[in-house]
Amino acid sequence: MSHLIVTPVVLPALLAPFIIMALRHHLDLQRIFSIAGTVALVAITLALTVQASDGSVQVYDLGDWPAPFGIVLVLDRLSALMALLTSLLALGVVLYAVGSGWDERGRHFHALLQFQLMGILGAFLTGDAFNLFVFFEVLLIASYGLMIHGGGPKRLRAGVQYVVYNLLGSTLFLFALGTIYAVTGTLNMADIAVRVAELPAEDTALLRVGAVMLLLVFAIKAAVLPLHFWLPASYANAPLPVAALFAIMTKVGAYAILRVYTLAFGPDVSATQGLVGDWLLPAALLTLAVGSIGVLGAREIGRLVAFGSIASVGTLLTSIALFTPEAAAASVYYMIHSTLASAILFLVADLVMERRGGAIIAQRPMPQTGLIASLFFVGAIALAGMPPLSGFVGKLLVMDAARDSDLVWSIWAVILISSLITIVGFARAGSILFWESHDAAHAREAEPEPDEEDEDLPPPVSAPASNLTFVAIFGLIGGLVLLTVFSGPAMNYATATADALFDPTAYIDTVLKRSPQ
Amino acid sequence: MEILVASAIGILTAAGIYLVLRQRTFPVILGISLLSYAVNVFLFASGRLATGMPAILNKYEDVAYTDPLPQALVLTAIVISFGMTAVVVMIALGAFLSSRTDKVDMTEEGDEA
Numbered sequence: 001m002s003h004l005i006v007t008p009v010v011l012p013a014l015l016a017p018f019i020i021m022a023l024r025h026h027l028d029l030q031r032i033f034s035i036a037g038t039v040a041l042v043a044i045t046l047a048l049t050v051q052a053s054d055g056s057v058q059v060y061d062l063g064d065w066p067a068p069f070g071i072v073l074v075l076d077r078l079s080a081l082m083a084l085l086t087s088l089l090a091l092g093v094v095l096y097a098v099g100s101g102w103d104e105r106g107r108h109f110h111a112l113l114q115f116q117l118m119g120i121l122g123a124f125l126t127g128d129a130f131n132l133f134v135f136f137e138v139l140l141i142a143s144y145g146l147m148i149h150g151g152g153p154k155r156l157r158a159g160v161q162y163v164v165y166n167l168l169g170s171t172l173f174l175f176a177l178g179t180i181y182a183v184t185g186t187l188n189m190a191d192i193a194v195r196v197a198e199l200p201a202e203d204t205a206l207l208r209v210g211a212v213m214l215l216l217v218f219a220i221k222a223a224v225l226p227l228h229f230w231l232p233a234s235y236a237n238a239p240l241p242v243a244a245l246f247a248i249m250t251k252v253g254a255y256a257i258l259r260v261y262t263l264a265f266g267p268d269v270s271a272t273q274g275l276v277g278d279w280l281l282p283a284a285l286l287t288l289a290v291g292s293i294g295v296l297g298a299r300e301i302g303r304l305v306a307f308g309s310i311a312s313v314g315t316l317l318t319s320i321a322l323f324t325p326e327a328a329a330a331s332v333y334y335m336i337h338s339t340l341a342s343a344i345l346f347l348v349a350d351l352v353m354e355r356r357g358g359a360i361i362a363q364r365p366m367p368q369t370g371l372i373a374s375l376f377f378v379g380a381i382a383l384a385g386m387p388p389l390s391g392f393v394g395k396l397l398v399m400d401a402a403r404d405s406d407l408v409w410s411i412w413a414v415i416l417i418s419s420l421i422t423i424v425g426f427a428r429a430g431s432i433l434f435w436e437s438h439d440a441a442h443a444r445e446a447e448p449e450p451d452e453e454d455e456d457l458p459p460p461v462s463a464p465a466s467n468l469t470f471v472a473i474f475g476l477i478g479g480l481v482l483l484t485v486f487s488g489p490a491m492n493y494a495t496a497t498a499d500a501l502f503d504p505t506a507y508i509d510t511v512l513k514r515s516p517q
Numbered sequence: 518m519e520i521l522v523a524s525a526i527g528i529l530t531a532a533g534i535y536l537v538l539r540q541r542t543f544p545v546i547l548g549i550s551l552l553s554y555a556v557n558v559f560l561f562a563s564g565r566l567a568t569g570m571p572a573i574l575n576k577y578e579d580v581a582y583t584d585p586l587p588q589a590l591v592l593t594a595i596v597i598s599f600g601m602t603a604v605v606v607m608i609a610l611g612a613f614l615s616s617r618t619d620k621v622d623m624t625e626e627g628d629e630a
Contacts, residue, residue, distance in 0.1 A: 130593075148608060151615070158623060159612065160605070161621055170598075171549070174559075178560040178562075179563070182562075
């Protein structure tokens with residue numbers, strides 16, 4: 001049993017208290033340790049991904065208790081990939097936060113960030129449903145701190161909303177887990193899968209209730225339509241580098257849906273057949289539509305990007321909700337892309353916001369307009385899904401996977417029309433922000449009522465932010481370019497991942513240590 | 518006993534949801550606490566209700582026992598909800614002191630309404 005699997009959880013869990021207790025007053029050392037820890041996480045998760053890429057499933061028994069009784073961490077292709085994506089994104093965010101000076105504007109930024117990473121990585125790696133809840137809470141409680149980092153009345157009020165919404169979600173999560181435990185008598189995901197398959201058909205009413213409640217919880221995390229209301233206000237009012245890190249949090253919900261509803265309540269399980277996909281697909285399409293309309297209507301750059309990321313979650317869940325191996329492969333590919341693309345745009349939005357405030361209105365040109373405008377252009381192309389970046393490949397794959405669905409025409413129509421709306425929305429925002437600013441006729445002074453939040457911020461530290469911010473953004477863009485260039489190998493990996501998801505016997509046998517029949 | 522526990526969970530949940538919908542931070546926090554009490558009792562009941570039974574196996578004689586796992590789950594849930602309540606109280610207090618309003622909703626204008 002290799003101990004490498006548990007290190008992505010243990011390393012940040014040790015680093016964060018160390019930063020709080022030993023380095024409390026030394027920001028430079030905090031930065032060094034935080035960056036070094038994140039680099040180490042990238043290396044570890046890369047090694048894990050290499051280990052998992054041959055298709056083997058590795059199980060780590062915490063406390064050496066065997067599976068249905070103890071808690072297990074499980075490494076397979078999907079969890080390794082998500083862990084790698086998380087640590088790469090975190091590296092970009094941490095470099096940006098150090099470069100832009102965001103980590104100076106409140107206390108304990110780096111410690112909270114490491115706790116957040118611990119929660120996210122744990123949620124991806126765990127094989128136990130209750131442990132998933134615990135890691136959700138770890139990542140949430142760290143995100144509460146990061147969300148209000150820097151303070152300010154507006155941000156604190158948005159923070160209250162965010163916390164309350166997520167506490168309600170956690171309560172629902174516990175109700176769902178209690179229901180599932182009452183029916184199956186286990187909380188290990190692989191064991192749940194075995195028990196659910198054995199359950200007599202007339203005893204499944206309570207199980208279906210539990211499955212749907214669990215879906216609602218994950219839908220809250222992923223910001224699917226009727227439950228998406230928390231996202232725009234939270235992300236737009238959070239410090240935008242933190243919002244970039246939160247781009248992975250909606251994917252935690254998507255990952256959980258993909259994992260639980262292929263493993264435990266899979267498409268072959270008669271008890272919950274057709275229960276999830278039939279509801280999730282229309283909701284995902286509506287999410288996509290509302291997200292793109294929100295992009296068109298946004299009057300503030302933070303909300304613009306927040307709605308853009310809602311739209312990308314909509315595309316992602318449309319693909320997941322089809323519940324076929326091809327669609328799951330497409331969604332794995334699109335998940336990588338949309339995480340990176342949303343994060344890039346949030347970081348670019350922060351560059352804009354630092355220089356001229358968040359409102360999308362024509363103003364005098366800001367410093368470094370040309371560079372920032374090009375970065376915004378690249379990010380918008382990526383998030384809207386236009387060639388040549390990987391968003392185009394991803395959307396193409398999603399649409400191709402939808403070919404066999406009954407709703408193929410509505411799926412295609414919604415994806416294409418919403419892409420167009422998103423492009424128009426980003427083009428409108430971009431031309432107001434970057435072009436009309438040069439037009440003397442439109443140039444007016446900043447509105448008399450600037451964001452109340454801006455007054456509370458200290459003046460931008462060392463005005464044109466250090467090069468580290470651009471290094472972070474270019475690094476993430478480099479990730480997108482690599483994903484586009486190597487879309488063949490990436491898609492092979494995604495296809496293998498999806499095939500394993502839809503044939504979970506290897507996963508279940510390894511976790512429960514049964515000899516393969 | 519079942520009817521008593523079930524109605525207690527139901528009443529706590531209903532009262533919690535009502536309070537959460539009040540949209541002012543103090544009732545909302547009370548509502549969340551009530552909901553977390555409800556879910557704790559619910560989790561406890563998910564291992565079936567039993568009175569006066571030990572939560573451990575006896576290796577010498579064959580006696581009835583109650584499921585210990587939900588008790589461990591409830592313990593975890595209590596600790597987590599306690600910590601979360603403390604966090605939300607602090608954040609809500611900070612929001613109230615800095616913006617002088619305890620409304621949970623964020624409307625663009627008319628905060629004083």
